[in-house]
Amino acid sequence: MFANRKFVVISPHPTSPAVSKDDVTNHGAASFTSVAKTKPFLDADPNERPDYIISDTSEFSDYAKAQQFMIPVVKPQWVHDSIAANKLVATNAYSPDDRLIFKDVYACVADTVPQGDKEVLYGAIVAFGGQYNDIMTRATTHLISPDATNEKYLLAASSRDDEDINIKPVSPHWINRCVTSQSLVDETDYLVSPTSNGIPEDEPMADVFDFPSSHDAADTPPLADLEGKRFFVSSDFNLSSQQEAAVTRLIHYHGGIVSPQYNPDTVDIYLGKFRSGDDYERAKLSPRTIVANLDWLYHIVQRHSFVLPRNANMLFYPFPNPTSKLPLEGMSISLTNYSGNARFYLIKLIEALGATFTKNLTRDNDILVSSSDSGKKYSTAKFKWLSGVGDPVVSVVNHLWLEECYRQQKQVVFSEKYTIVGSNQLPPPGLARLLPELFDGVSSTSLSPEKDEIGSEPEAEELHPPKDTPTQPQAVSEATQLSETSPEPTPSKSSDAADVAVVSPKPKSQEKPPKSSPYKSQTKSSPQSTQASEAMPPPTSRGRSAARKAAEKLHNDMSDLNQFEAARTSKRKMKDYLETHGLSQEQAEQAAAHTKRKRAETNKSNGHEGSVPVRAKCVVTGFREFSRAELSSLSEVGIVVVGNKSGSIDFDGVDTLSAPKVMRTEKFLRGLGHVKRLIHPSFFDDVLKSMASYEAIDNYSLDKKVGAAELNSELGGDIDPKHPIATLISRRPRDGVFAGTSLNLSHNLNGGVDLIARVLHDHGMEAHQVAKGASVKSPCQFRKTGNDPDVVYICHASKDQKLVKAIKAKIDAGNNWAVVEWDWCVQCIFHMQMLPLDGFSLV
Secondary structure, eight states, X not given: OOTTOEEEEEEOOOSSSXXXXXXXXXXXXXXXXXXXXXSOOTTTOGGGOOSEEEOSOSOSTTHHHHHHTTOOEEOHHHHHHHHHHTSOBOSGGGOOOTTOTTTTOEEEEOTTSOHHHHHHHHHHHHXXXXXXXXXXXXXXXXXXXXXXXXXXXXXXXHTTTOTTOOXXXXXXXXXHHHHHHTSOOOSGGGBEETTEESOOTTSOOTTOOSOOGXXXXXXXXXXXXXXXXXXXXXXXXXXXXXXXXXXXHHHHHTTOEEOSSOOTTTOSEEEOSBSOSHHHHHHHHOSSOEEEOHHHHHHHHHHTOOOOXXXXXXXXXXXXXXXXXXXXXXXXXXXXXXXXXXXXXXXXXXXXXXXXXXXXXXXXXXXXXXSSSOSHHHXXXXXXXXXXXXXXXXXXXXXXXXXXXXXXXXXXXXXXXXXXXXXTTSOOTTOOOOOGGGGTTOOTTSSSOOOOOOOOOOOOTTSSOOOOOOOOTTTOSSOOOOOSSOSSOOSSSBOGGGXXXXXXXXXXXXXXXXXXXXXXXXXXXXXXXXXXXXXXXXXXXXXXXXXXXXXXXXXXXXXXXXXXXXXXXXXXXXXXXXXXXXXXXXXXXXXXXXXXXXXXXXXXXXXXXXXXXXXXXXXXXXXXXXXXXXXXXHHTTTEEEEOXXXXXXXXXXXXEEEOSSOOOXXXXXXXXXXXXXXXXXXXXXXXXXXXXXXXXGGGGBHHHHTOHHXXXXXXXXXXXXXXXXXXXXXHOOTTOTTTTOEEEEETTSTTXXXXXXXXXXXXXXXXXXXXXXXXXXXXXXXXXXXXXXXXXXXXXXXXXXXXXXXXXXXXXXXXXXXXXXXXXXXXXXXXXXXXXXGGGBOO
């Protein structure tokens, strides 16, 4: 597992157990050197630069340099645990740096958190040593959730009886509180439950920017370089008022001042997400203003050391304009032989360039970025997958090519500089700097003398696993998973090297034509690449019969056929289907016809004529995610599940909603506007166990499985004494509960305005307007019929106190306005009729 890796151990290391040379060389290590903690060594000889540094303290002379070079520094226990597990375990939890307060945190943020907040929270977690995965796994330690009604919270709650799973649901306030105090605050007061929102009583509201003295962390002094500096935080982060206030409190804690408007004559630091907008253009040209992003702020706060963005990690500067075409858009890129901080940095670089990162390497990848000339991925791409003229199908480059593409914001031509792999003479990842013209007019001494440069980002392995898309039948003849480090890839907290998989090549008759590359031509061709599918694991038994193999192939083909048939309903869906599968319309039609013939032959031989139609198109909420094999099996009895992963759902054609109870998730609320039945998720488990016929679905209605009394209580009224769900669906107005209405939606509503608007539009709302801050100018009119208010606002009871106050002033002045909480909308949906506003008013 340590093949070709170089180790340096810092001595003395008084903690036990110690690591010996035999511990690592017996497992393939190339070298093992002991260095005194006071002796610099990283600049001595690039050929001897280590891959790992073993130390029980971060107090050694080259620690800052190790961070700059993105070399993992781990305690001795990491070596012993890797050997015991027979794989490289993740390094985060083994860091000797106590300033990395989240090093034991593996977080997931609920989907009801606005996207802007989610990105910033993940950035803070990574900067302080943690890891995250936007899909909950058994390794998740903390769920960051503002409420106890979202889908991820319910999944976490349902796993409490599993002794191997311990997920703490905490509010976003906990992350922000830890960051401000730079200590791991006890979670108790921040735990979210059905009776608590995880916000302590003494936690400040959105418009209060200083913590009470009881919250001050005396052992974490402010960063002196920020004292008295004036900040401007751009609105392009799309933060909620609570998260914006948290950033403001962090700046205040370190002595900074936040300006509500950008002024090039007074603002010292501009924080923005993108390189766009008038404020950014003025800040870039200002000799006074430093331009950076929030990752940079978290970085210098965590390190407690100032570094100018121009002399640090390129990703500490705002990203390119999102409306422009990105240099590597449409390309698919994989990594090999990088670990820790370097791997996380390169993944972010790939995504910032517009490309898709894939953990697994397939022939559909365009680029493999490798740090050494060894390993399964490297040898496969370099020597096995060749075109008809002997050129590699997947181009192999080093990290310098990615960095140069980002620097120049264009696809750089391959040259020898970028195709040399495995040379220790190459600079480490993260040392590339942005082009000087981005900083024209900016004084390098406008704040303080430059300190030691330590621009890097902590690692977060398995940050963005590829989507679980169906394996293309024509892409490979057989899928074989090859691990570069161990026989079994780890599902969660593994090292990046343990997740390596290579999909074996296609038969020659199916080879795609060689891709043109920048090395051969200055003109970039449009690569026919899609997001690479995960390689399927090898069969557990070699003795499977030919009939079993044929049946499994038919299962996969039928699943694909159902997707194809569903895509026929619109041109957009068909376009997405063809792009996802890399097929032309003619090829897709031929494949569908072939599958139908094979299915008909199989049915005929079994005494069953005809193919299986799509009998139920389902959306499932509050239940586990299905595997690809389960989805395929369900499709064989005519059951199609859409929206299996987190994200926005297209409800076109959906007729069945499945949930264990009445819920307030996006899927549940939107589903009530479309479906004709609501069933219990146990239906799917029973079908998968027995492959029983679809006709049994009505026996699983929620009315039968849960009971009328409980359902009526959860719906908030006596809908029907026997069949509340069936009655509710039958009551649904043809044009929706909110037909003909226009609503003003607060920016602070849980889940974000986009999610709320999707729910309301699915129930008939015609239009909406977003309300930010305390502004009540030009609101949209509610509707023109009846005695309804002229204007209706939907607000958050605690986060929108200023806005509610402004609305109340309008009402007191004689305006026929109303302001209600989100629960009014929910109860209208749960009753399938517009309810009076009075019982939900916030004034």
